[in-house]
Amino acid sequence: MAPPEVILMGTFTGAIYGLIGIGLSLIFTGIRNMINLAHGHLAVLAAYLALTLSSNSMLDPLICALLVVPIVFALGAIIQYGAVNRLIYRSPTIPLILFAGIASIIENVALLVWHPDPRSLAPLAPYSLLTVSLLGVRLPLIYLVGFLISLGSMLILYTFLKHTDIGRAIRAASEDPEYAECLGVDTKKIYAYTFGIGGALAAIAGIMVGLIYLFVPSDGWPYTILSFGVIVLGGVGSMRGAFVGGVILGISQQLSAYYLGVAYQYFVGYILILAVLALRPQGIFGMRV
Amino acid sequence: MDKKNRYIIGSSIVAIALLTLAPYFIPLYWMAFLFFCFIYLVLTEMWVLVAGFTGMVLLGIGGFVGIGAYSFVIFSTCLNWPLWPSLILSGIIGVIIALAVSSTIFRMRGAYFAMSTLVIANALFAWFSTWSYTGGGAGIVVNVKLPIAIVYHIALILAFASIIIVTFVVRSNLGLMLKAIGSDEDAALTVGVNTYTCKLYCFLIASFMISLAGAIYFLYPGFVTPDAAFSPIWLINTLTAASVGGWTNIGGAIIGVIFIITLQQFFYVNYPGLSMLINGIIIVVIFLISPRGLWPAIRSLIEKRLKRF
Secondary structure (H helix, E strand, O other): OOOHHHHHHHHHHHHHHHHHHHHHHHHHHHOOOOOOOOHHHHHHHHHHHHHHHHHHHOOOHHHHHHHHHHHHHHHHHHHHHHOHHHOOOOOOOHHHHHHHHHHHHHHHHHHHHHOOOOEOOHHHOHHHHOEEEEOOEEEEHHHHHHHHHHHHHHHHHHHHHHHOHHHHHHHHHHHOHHHHHHOOOOHHHHHHHHHHHHHHHHHHHHHHHHHHOOEOHHHHHHHHHHHHHHHHHHOOOOHHHHHHHHHHHHHHHHHHHHHOOHHHHHHHHHHHHHHHHHHOOOOOOOOOO | OOHHHHHHHHHHHHHHHHHHHHHHOOOHHHHHHHHHHHHHHHHHHHHHHHHHHOOOOOOOHHHHHHHHHHHHHHHHHHOOOOHHHHHHHHHHHHHHHHHHHHHHHOOOOHHHHHHHHHHHHHHHHHHHHHOHHHOHHHOEEOOOOOOHHHHHHHHHHHHHHHHHHHHHHHHOHHHHHHHHHHHOHHHHHHOOOOHHHHHHHHHHHHHHHHHHHHHHHOOOOOEEOHHHHOOHHHHHHHHHHHHHHOOOOOOHHHHHHHHHHHHHHHHHOOOHHHHHHHHHHHHHHHHHHOOOOHHHHHHHHHHHHHHHO
8 A cells, every 4th residue: 555645646746637638638629639739838838937937026936827827828829820720620630740840949949048957946936845734644735736726727617618608619619610600609719719728727737847846848748748648548528537537647657656766657657548548548437539 | 764754763873873982982071961861861751651641640750760779779789689680670679569559559540649659659768768778868878880881871771762662652552542541541441441451551661661760870879868769859850851841742851851951960069959949940830831841832833933934
């Protein structure tokens, strides 16, 4: 039996993975089965922007997030409206190449501006050293903060999609884009909103991960794959599934880091994703591919 | 044989003769330049075959480069086998990996297929970063001493072979079926194309050639690290070369490859990351102005101009 704190830490980081995965899932279902290959890079970019903003203004990274997340939202909306919208009608794989280019741009701009050495947001957040006692185990407060913010963001997203006009339009465009257009939904604009929101979720998750772990510019690739893994595990288009998928990935990473060593945590995560793809491609909880 | 074909064959014989003799009269720098071109030409031709014609977006191209490089190191250095069996076996290991994952990844299509190849590449990367047998993340020295001219010639043969293979596959019956799959997989299935087998053949050819290219590439630096072997740079460079040369253009790939290697060498001295940044910008810009590639667009523009006179 593993120590309960490993499971608890896995659950808390897993919720953050769930959040970034929901972003990818929203883009996938919302915009014609398109995968945003630069998803992880948007998360890393948000972490770097928060780092710069926070170290220059001496404000808390979480307060800086209030500015960084809208910036990433706008960036995502611009990418979708200016570039991707022109390509999505041909095939869902064509935007992948475009996103590979965008990922390369973000990664190398980050390399130029922030240099390749690992950075962290933790030194800028004085509370990152605090610990809390929860269910009889002590663990860093920052994990709990990340968990709560991720859950809060999911609830806000749920309410937004359910009860606002844009949210309804996003759901309509993901169900049937042609029919939504007939009913007067400007799908191109809605796609821009969808991509912006997906990117914003990645940005929140990126800042949370940046508070907990170190990050480097090339971390975008593993983040993208982990968020793809979240929707593989949880099934596409299901917010609850993505949350559970994220938690499974988080716990499996923490357990493998505990038993096999930190070096193996990514390997175990990827093998888990491949195993689910091989055995149950519709996801553990998913109904359809 | 018409005049155009005779012209192409004649000029390629001259080019191959010049390239074969090149190590004896050009400086080392240009030999390395051509060597990089040959390696990337293999990757780009395979990309053209797999993604351009067949529509399978193989994002895990770096995974096969890495597996080829590491198999070669294991056979040649760790097990001390001779050069040629190690080289061929490293290609075969790539094929075995491709065969092992094919039943899983061919069930998926489009973006899911593409992402699953990327997951495989990263799983291999994560494994070789931790495996102490090959030195883990620190890498391992390739203990093969070969004159640079020999390495150059092996790469030349492989690059030439890749052009020949892609040309013949595309013109064959298989190529016709692959093109059908590329334009509409369901329609191809309906008219009786065995899409699974066709895709498998195409995927296996590509995995063999890419793994071999990876094995040969690391003869030049003589040192393999997981970061270099499984780097996303392989993917980005190949994508740039293919988008410059044209997605379904076998000859255009040569132009694309010369373009990216020139860019890489130009910025290498000052800042290596800058060429990758420019590659990213080029991919995005080309996709926005001419999604089928830059070279085909330029060529049709020139042809239109010539017709006017």
